[in-house]
Amino acid sequence: MAENFTFKISDQKGRLDKFLAQEIDELSRTRVQELIDDKNILVNDKVVKASYKLESGDKISVTIPPKKPLSLSAQDMNLDVVYEDQDVIVVNKPQGVVVHPSAGHPDHTLVNGLLYHTQDLAKSPEGFRPGIVHRIDKDTSGLLMIAKNDKARESLEDQLAHKTNKREYLAIVHGNFEAKIGVINAPIGRNPNNRKQMAVNPKGKKAITHFEVLEQFKNYALVKCVLETGRTHQIRVHMRYIGHPIAGDPLYGPKKTLKGNGQFLHAATLGFEHPATHKWLEFSAPVPAIFQEQLDNLRKESMKK
Template sequence: MERFEKYEWTIDSDHAGERIDKFLVEQFAEWSRSQIQQWIKEGHVTVNEKEVKANYKVNEEDEIVVKIPPQKDLEIEPENIPLDIVYQDQDVVVINKPRGLVVHPAPGHYSGTLVNALLYHIKDLSGINGVLRPGIVHRIDKDTSGLIMVAKNDLAHESLARQLKDHIVHRVYVALVHGNIPHDLGTVDAPIGRDPKDRKKMAVVHKNSKHAVTHFIVKERFEGYTLIECKLETGRTHQIRVHMQYIGHPLVGDPLYGPKRTLNIDGQALHAKVLGFEHPRTGEYLEFDSELPEDMDRLLEQLRTKH
């Protein structure tokens, strides 16, 4: 039996009146509008359990279901890519992901990802997210390092996904940003959606956006830079990167949101340092802490020497 990847949304007032193909393009960064229109044509998209056309305008409270058909003859191969496994039991794996490693395969990019490595190192992974994302409950960007949790079965996957949705998961990131933040702590409460001028980017926008809150504490100040600790209240795509750019302090090394000339680091200076969640089977609270990667450590030492 073919297994479809299933996604569901309930339309809120911000999206009411949008064409359904436009709404879905905003949700799936990796898929083109023409691909989404093809799914609609083939009946893989329903609104309130009925098929619609691509020009259908969604209404508030509409129930949208998308079932992405499996790619024909697509097999994601296990690859012997080294993994830093911080914790593992019968339900959950916690990985310390290096910078530069993509979390899951996407169209045109089916190898060299965390999923390929997981298939090699881990015997069982949940199947809820289909062939492209086995075990993947959440993701961190390719050029962000740090802790990510992976589900080994569907029970674990459903529990961890629910905790993420209910904002129970404790996540703390460390970031090095441009400029000196004068106050010792702050909160950025600004909605994030796809950048209307560039769909590869996210931005603080008030239409077609989602509520997003980032709390930060200043840990150390340098000449022209600030080291901060960020706690996520919500988990939007590129959230910390977008929020820090929005307040005028983009991340060092950020290829999308930062200045071109920056310190010598390959990708943004952002590390998912702390991850805490309730164990899906026992209910016990587990928390993990990881060291900063070597390149971030080296940058900080250089800045301290200059200070």
Template sequence: MSSEYELTVGQDGGRLDKYLADQLSDLSRSRIKELVQAGEVLVNGKKSKVSYKVQKGDLVKVTVLPLEPLAVEAEDIPLDIVYEDQDVIVVNKPQGMVVHPAAGHPNHTLVNALLFHTKELAASPEGFRPGIVHRIDKDTSGLLMVAKNAKARESLEKQLAAKSNKRQYLAIVHGNFAEEAGTVDAPIGRNPRDRKQMAVVENGKSAVTHFKVLEQYPGYSLIECQLETGRTHQIRVHMAYIGHPLAGDPLYGPRKTLPGHGQFLHAQTLGFEQPSTGEWLEFSVQPPRIFQETVEELRQKRVK
């Protein structure tokens, strides 16, 4: 089913693609370009170009046709299964693995590996992320819960919405703290100046991150974060917002940082109610070797 948008330009502005990216946060610049080139964007009833400079009073109509579903194939990729029953799988995702297929990552994802492991995965509306009810970033390691049937998907999604599950992360961040713990309550949305980034923005979605300082070293700290909400890049954005970006973060952190393979962020503990029995299940896994070795190196210079 297609979606249609009708916008009236409030003031003279920049290029058409930038205007639409600012107004329609669910669409990427590349997707908008595709729609313009396909003639699905009309300005005052006529086809236009992405470089057109919008003017006050312009009527812009956008028709978004559904994308062709991605063909997702099973791949024999090793999985670290922490727990599995008739309803759920808890998997320890390695750093560097994308959770599900998307533009630029059509295969070699966690979903491809799960499809090889089992044919019992809850269907997803989009078709390309069966079983997936929440995600972690490619370069974030750690625990994910996966639904094996529709009942399990509904239960896990309700728990996420009710904030009744438990998601704790370990992170190495830049800088030291005066406080032992804190909460960041700041809305997150698409960064209006950089579509590849999220940011704390006034009209963003509610986002709450609780953190506790575990250890401090010269220039860095080891913290534990607990998510109350689950926005894209939430911990990365919130910690950068309060002046403590994650070490190794290529999007939100400084260039001078700890050597590694992306941000030092690990989903260490995951807890939820078993969808059929209501039993509380909780699991914890240690961070990858590079994370542990980096912490040990920092401890040699630990702030007393």
């Protein structure tokens, strides 16, 4: 059933989206915008913008529709399959695609596309992520390895756990570097001040990221990041921690940044031992067009006197 909330503002409370995200635990500011778009949030019986400044006397009504059930239906997503055999698939995930169904993304995920592509996917303990052994964020592009059977899943998960596989990312980050290479060894856990963010936290889990500056531009840099561990938002959190947040990152970066479709972070290289043949396989994927366009622009700007 739908949930309904009403609020009567007794004094000025700031932005509508920020107020509702604070008052209703299950709402993020992004979700507030979605509800506004669907006319499920009204102020004084009218649709207003998420940035609407609340005033004394305003009456807010909120309707949260029941959650759609997670879908494991096959959906044609025209996947970019880089490699496939009877045991594994390597796919190049575009920006904007979630890896597997969740409460906020019940369908049109990579898993839905994989189910359309093949019926041979390893079972998952949770049931809603067949074939998935690791993830990248919705707005991070790049390479993922997919298991087509249980033996392959066990092998790939074991390689991840023992850090014997290879995962290299490219990122455009803010700022100029003094050191060209470095290692960030800082534990990551939930941000106690913002439930939507992860953060460097002494009580968090061990997290290690290696980085190398490949190109330096005016106020930006292209870096290669190599994961030694795989924590949620690890590269995004670590780069912010050292003062070089990823350009375009809506959660951890500054507002004044490069225009794009989210963070300029791309899983460019993936290597692993084949689960059956035990041969080393390694794959690379070019950065998305918008990533390349911004790189070209930064190079041109750097050449100007």
